Amino acid sequence: MSNLSYVNNNNGAWQTYLTQIERVAPYLSEDLQDYIDTLKRPKRALIVDVPIVMDDGSIQHFEGYRVQHNLSRGPGKGGIRYHPDVELGEVMALSAWMTIKTAVVNLPFGGAKGGIRVDPRKLSVRELERLTRRFTSEISHIIGPQQDIPAPDVGTNPRIMGWMMDTFSTGQGHTVTGVVTGKPVHLGGSLGRVRATGRGVFVTGVQAAQRIKLPVEGSRVAVQGFGNVGSEAAFLFNKAQAKVVCVQDHTGTIFNPEGLDIKSLQAYVAETQGIVGFEGAQAISNDAFWDVEMDILVPAALEGQITVERAKTLTAKLILEGANGPTYPEADDELQKRGITVVPDVICNAGGVTVSYFEWVQDMASYFWSESEINERLDKLMIQAIDDVWQTSETNQCSLRTAAYILACERILKARKERGIFPG
Structure with a gap:
């Protein structure tokens, strides 16, 4: 069964992603096709209740998600979305696209995504902070610099990432700048992000x-x-x-x-x-x-x-x-x-995750680069990535999308195959 029974999203983003995977399968070698079902389901999906006290004293509940689609090539990487239409199927698809995206650009990450079903424009700054901090605490056991590194997405921004970093750090007893990317520069963020x-x-x-x-x-x-x-x-x-x-x-x-x-x-x-x-x-x-x-x-x-x-x-x-x-x-x-x-x-659109990778590296080393260095490194990686995809497209006589998936799926499934299945 290629879809997941708890996602009633047949015509949505998750189904679009599954169709893309089905289309790339014939281009993969036979030994990798044995592992392709790995890409048709997330490794881990967490749904959390996020209760907060509103400014008027009432209590409201919001539904939050963090999905880790694939971690074969490294820690999960993907944004946090605050939007009224956020739901599990969408977050699953977005996390899967992050798996593909990090592999296409050849970053040492897997794919993840998160979100809360909320219209952030209807919350005060204080309510937004309470929402973010409670959500962070609810998912804190599955995120971290070597586990899963969130970032901004639709409806979120560097300030929200700063709150996430601070909340996670409080639980660890020391500052952990590398738990998120897209932070304000003075909190360990990267220029150019x-x-x-x-x-x-x-x-x-x-x-x-x-x-x-x-x-x-x-x-x-x-x-x-x-x-x-x-x-x-x-x-x-x-x-x-x-x-x-x-x-x-x-x-x-x-x-x-x-x-x-x-x-x-x-x-x-x-x-x-x-x-x-x-x-x-x-x-x-x-x-x-x-x-x-x-x-x-x-x-x-x-x-x-x-x-x-x-x-x-x-x-x-x-x-x-x-x-x-x-x-x-x-x-x-x-x-x-x-x-x-x-x-x-x-x-x-992989420029964002590429500079997020640069931010993560800088946080790990506590050594920061200039914006011109970052742009130069970004341009070099992006040009190399599209060169690789274009060449794969010409070799296989296929669209650029199929070519990108061929490259990504080969890298992901080779990692899955070489890591093996535990227990054997």
């Missing part, structure tokens, strides 16, 4: 554009999601003389065929918390976003955004998956049929 995922999207995008002979300068870019990932990718493309013509976030969609002033838009969003109302563009409907004339699409919001219907009409020549799982498998088929190149999430 906040912008790393968006930078990775840009770096891999430039490499892919060169290979398909698409000039970045003058190209039209559409970005869905304008948080850390989308805004940084948009800024770097804009800096490279591309025209960011359309941006969508949770407040709406804005469009300017001549290109948006991204630096001004970033300042506007920092002040208003949304893109709608920005004077340098016109508002259009959210559905119209998918019909905009574009050369490069950067989906950097949530999973499940590119459906078959949207894939049939997209004008993009290159899609850079800044979000996790934004494309359904059937849509992938349609995009490949139409000759649209997709740089998959497991490599395209």
Whole structure:
């Protein structure tokens, strides 16, 4: 049985991931196929109750999760998501994609993910801190610098990571900076971490554009999601003389065929918390976003955004998956049929976990690097990773996504095979 009986998520993110694994199986050697079921179930899934005292004195309960999908290649690595739609199947899928992602970039980590079903915007700062500290205490027995290292994700930030680090450290009796990454710099965080995922999207995008002979300068870019990932990718493309013509976030969609002033838009969003109302563009409907004339699409919001219907009409020549799982498998088929190149999430948005790895290394050594050193190391790893994936794609005559999974699954399953099964 490939799915798990307690996840009623047949059409969700977990099923998308399972389909991706099924598609890569024929490309693996026979001895590794014997171990492929390892990737179809998480190693450990923890569901916790998170009760907190609200500011008005009432008690509310929230449901939290931490899933460790695979630890064959090292400690678990993956973010913590605060969002009203968080549920077990989604967290399982996100943890599995982290397993693939760390293996594609060849980091010494496994995959994990966590989250709480909550709208953090509805909590006060004090309530958010209580929620974070209680959740950390509930999962503290399965996290740690050599076990599982959380990081920020949707709805969380460096401040929340600081609270997690402090709570865990209190239980240990000493400061443990390496238990989380994405912390404030003065608490052991790394320079360049906040912008790393968006930078990775840009770096891999430039490499892919060169290979398909698409000039970045003058190209039209559409970005869905304008948080850390989308805004940084948009800024770097804009800096490279591309025209960011359309941006969508949770407040709406804005469009300017001549290109948006991204630096001004970033300042506007920092002040208003949304893109709608920005004077340098016109508002259009959210559905119209998918019909905009574009050369490069950067989906950097949530999973499940590119459906078959949207894939049939997209004008993009290159899609850079800044979000996790934004494309359904059937849509992938349609995009490949139409000759649209997709740089998959497991490599395209791996800049964040790569700099998280750098942060973890720096914490372990108590020796910190400059931002220019970090960006140089990041660019080098990302370029090497997409080179490896592109070569695997050409060798196997398959999509970049399948190629990324071939590379990752080979590395993960070889580690599983060589470690053996205990007891024998």
